[in-house]
Amino acid sequence: MTVKELLNRFILVDTPSPLLKQAPTTLALLAAVVITIFVPGLEFTDEAAAAGGIWGVIFATVLAVVFTSSPKLDRLALIIPCVDLLAIGFFRLGTGASASVFASLIILPVIWIAVTPQRRYILLAAIGTSIALMMPFILGATLPEEPGDWVRGVFTPVVFAIAAAIVNEMSRQGRVQITAIRALAEERDLMLRGAVDYTNRLRDNEERLQSADRLTRSVLDAVTEQSVIGTDVTGLVDVWNPGAERMLGLAAAEAQGKRYMHEFHVIDELLERSKELNYPPGETVLNPGFSALVESARLGQPEVRQWTYVRADATEVSVEVAVTRRVDDNLKTVGYIFVATDVTQALEVSRLKDEFVGLISHELRTPLSSILGYLELMRDDEDNPLNEEQLQYLGVAERNAYRLLRLVGDLLFTAQVGSSSFSIDAVDVDVAPVLRASVESATPVAVAGDVELRTSFADEVAMVSADAVRLGQACDNLISNAIKFTPRGGTVTVSLATEADKVVITITDTGMGIPADELDQLFARFFRASTATRAAVPGVGLGLSITKAIVTAHNGELDVVSEVGVGTSFIVRLPAQRAER
Numbered sequence: 001m002t003v004k005e006l007l008n009r010f011i012l013v014d015t016p017s018p019l020l021k022q023a024p025t026t027l028a029l030l031a032a033v034v035i036t037i038f039v040p041g042l043e044f045t046d047e048a049a050a051a052g053g054i055w056g057v058i059f060a061t062v063l064a065v066v067f068t069s070s071p072k073l074d075r076l077a078l079i080i081p082c083v084d085l086l087a088i089g090f091f092r093l094g095t096g097a098s099a100s101v102f103a104s105l106i107i108l109p110v111i112w113i114a115v116t117p118q119r120r121y122i123l124l125a126a127i128g129t130s131i132a133l134m135m136p137f138i139l140g141a142t143l144p145e146e147p148g149d150w151v152r153g154v155f156t157p158v159v160f161a162i163a164a165a166i167v168n169e170m171s172r173q174g175r176v177q178i179t180a181i182r183a184l185a186e187e188r189d190l191m192l193r194g195a196v197d198y199t200n201r202l203r204d205n206e207e208r209l210q211s212a213d214r215l216t217r218s219v220l221d222a223v224t225e226q227s228v229i230g231t232d233v234t235g236l237v238d239v240w241n242p243g244a245e246r247m248l249g250l251a252a253a254e255a256q257g258k259r260y261m262h263e264f265h266v267i268d269e270l271l272e273r274s275k276e277l278n279y280p281p282g283e284t285v286l287n288p289g290f291s292a293l294v295e296s297a298r299l300g301q302p303e304v305r306q307w308t309y310v311r312a313d314a315t316e317v318s319v320e321v322a323v324t325r326r327v328d329d330n331l332k333t334v335g336y337i338f339v340a341t342d343v344t345q346a347l348e349v350s351r352l353k354d355e356f357v358g359l360i361s362h363e364l365r366t367p368l369s370s371i372l373g374y375l376e377l378m379r380d381d382e383d384n385p386l387n388e389e390q391l392q393y394l395g396v397a398e399r400n401a402y403r404l405l406r407l408v409g410d411l412l413f414t415a416q417v418g419s420s421s422f423s424i425d426a427v428d429v430d431v432a433p434v435l436r437a438s439v440e441s442a443t444p445v446a447v448a449g450d451v452e453l454r455t456s457f458a459d460e461v462a463m464v465s466a467d468a469v470r471l472g473q474a475c476d477n478l479i480s481n482a483i484k485f486t487p488r489g490g491t492v493t494v495s496l497a498t499e500a501d502k503v504v505i506t507i508t509d510t511g512m513g514i515p516a517d518e519l520d521q522l523f524a525r526f527f528r529a530s531t532a533t534r535a536a537v538p539g540v541g542l543g544l545s546i547t548k549a550i551v552t553a554h555n556g557e558l559d560v561v562s563e564v565g566v567g568t569s570f571i572v573r574l575p576a577q578r579a580e581r
Contacts, residue, residue, distance in 0.1 A: 018077040022064035025084050025108040029057045029091065032102045036095055043095075050094025056087025078116060081109035082128055089132030097136045098148075099396065106132050107160070114164035115171040122168060126161035130154065148397045155367075159404075227319075229338040230326065235260040235290035238335070247319070247342060249312035261338060262289035266308045266316065294336050297323040309340065318344045372401050424467035424553050428577055431462040431471070431503055432496055438475035439494055442483055450488040453479075456495040462503040463577040466554050474550040475505065477543040478570050482509035485568070498576060505572040513564040522560060523548040 033054065036042045044050045060083040067073045067080070085106065092100040106129055113125040131138065133156060227247040230239025237259050240252040248255075248264055262270060273292040296303035304322045311317060319340040326335040375398050378386065386394065439455055446453040464471075482492040490510040497504045514522065514529045522529065523544050551558040555575055562568035 017068040018064040018074070018080055019061075019068040021077075021112050022061055022080055022084075025081075025088075025105070025112075026057055026061045028105055028108060029054065029088070032091070032095070032105065036102075042101070045096050046094040048094070049090045053087045053089070053091025053094060056083055056090060060084050060087060078113065078121065078124075081112040082124070084109035084112075085128035085132045089135035092132065093135045093139070098146075099393065103133065110160050110164055111167060114167035116168075117172065117175070119165070119168055122161055122164045125164045126157040129157040129160045133157070146393065148393060227338070227340045229255075229261065229340070230335055231261045231290075231338070232335045233333060235262055235293075235336075237261060239337070244340075247311075247317065247340065248309060260290065261336075262293060264309050265289070265293070266310060269308055293321075293338075294323055297325050297336055298333065300325070306343065307340075317342055368401055368404060372398065375401065424470050424550075426465045426467055426554070428463055429466045429468045429471065431464055431466075431505065431574070432457055434468055434472050435475055435494060435496055435505060438472055438479050441476060442479045445480065446483050446492065449483060449486070451483050451486050452491045453483070454491060454493045456493065458497045460498050462496055462498055464503050464554070464574045465577055466574065470550045471554065474547045474572070477547045478505075478507045478572070481543055482507050482511065482568070482570075485509060486511035501576050502573045503576045505574075506569060508567060508569040510567040513566055513568055514560070514562040515564055516562075519560060519562065523558070 036044060036050075060080045063080050063083065064077075067077045088102075088105045088109070091105070092103055095102055110125045110129060113121050113128070227244035228239065228241040229237060229244050231237055236257065237255045238257065240250075240255045244255070245251055250259070267289075270289045270292045274289075277292065277295050291298075293307075302322065302324045304320060307319055307321050309317045309319050320343045321338055321340045324337050324339075325333050326337055328334050375394060379391070379394055379398075435457070436455075439453060443453055479492065479494060486492055486509045492510075493506075493508045495506045495508075497506070518529050548558050551572055551574070557571075557573045559571045559573075560568065561571070
């Protein structure tokens, strides 16, 4: 077997191999063992249980190697995360039981189970999580005495099951999209090969030119799920494929040479786009509506943008339109091509997903608030004071409950962003005090992580029109992120400056950095950079998407510059307000 074949089998596969899925759990457990050995205050409270957990993960890793090398056994691969759950339960028992800091390892096999195509395995993830968390009581054949243990053993698996259901649905949608993308890519490659072949034949004689023209029209006629519309430089339609007939409800004979492209758009959208373009004074635009559609393509930058098409029956359809130039042999623009895809269903799915996230967030807030309230009552009960050990357990429960409450808040905010239902209360704000407050809040975390936190503020007053609370939230996210991803001994620098008509906030760290090919995905919800996942840095991938939404709502820009192993800089640019000292 060649090296390439080995790589394809063990690593470079479309569907990750069992070994690749097992690797995060194995590495995470190895890191947990090293941390327990070398970090003061951590120890193996039950060496036999810890050893059982370690050997369990080793056994699961061996199974992953066996199943990867024998594809026929793939259907049995779900045994591996089940073994991992039991092994992590033993390891947790051996490193402090309920007080173990490594309970979060459970999420790795749960995610494995969640991404399987069958939804019924979500229940398996919940049961496995419950067994892992209740391992001390299962082995001791006893029932938990503390309410927190019951909550941990019952409520946490339910939360994990909900998370697994969300991951399962997202994974299913991803598989559907990948299948569609592959089909489109294969179709595109086939069309490209045919186009290249016939382009070469065009040089021979006019007959081959006609043949290529017939082929092109047959391809356009074959595209029925996307509308392909061609126009001249004035916007008059001269190409109208069956997809356009189906999408807009007009036959080619009714559109070609008779209708203009901008007539199929909502007027308000065209006017809004025209305002965004802000043509220089004195420049004459013969057809502002059509110019709003093609301005980027006219400047040589193909554009993909969401618009609303108006059908012949006056109904509207949401579409994603790609606009490109048509040029002649001298590279002179002779027209434009509009390729539109109906995204109505995709937008509806996105809306329903945001509604679901918002609903779940609301439903989780109430029991969390109740849990925190009762924990506070237990802590403040003077008639039945708690001992030191009980207070320690109570502190762990409170910290995790507040952490979950913050996560619920982030989920709810992202749902509001997705549905465009969040607003900002903008007033004139001096950015310096807001930024200083964020630095002050982050200082204890920086000190605890042995990260030097530096500031550099300009002398000028940096006034912006902003919601101080939301702006502070964005600054908190960026600074805490920088500290979290910077190793001990590193530096985080927070600077504030003004340039032209902008107020510029820059947060620079000397952390692990972000790969260049992942920068364009950085502000997507739930996305985490590979460097962060490899380093097992905690997080769910919501902070930057929230920050991006806040900055955008303030008519600002959020940019990132990063180099792996060197560090990352996030730059926030906000429109400045004039102010005097």
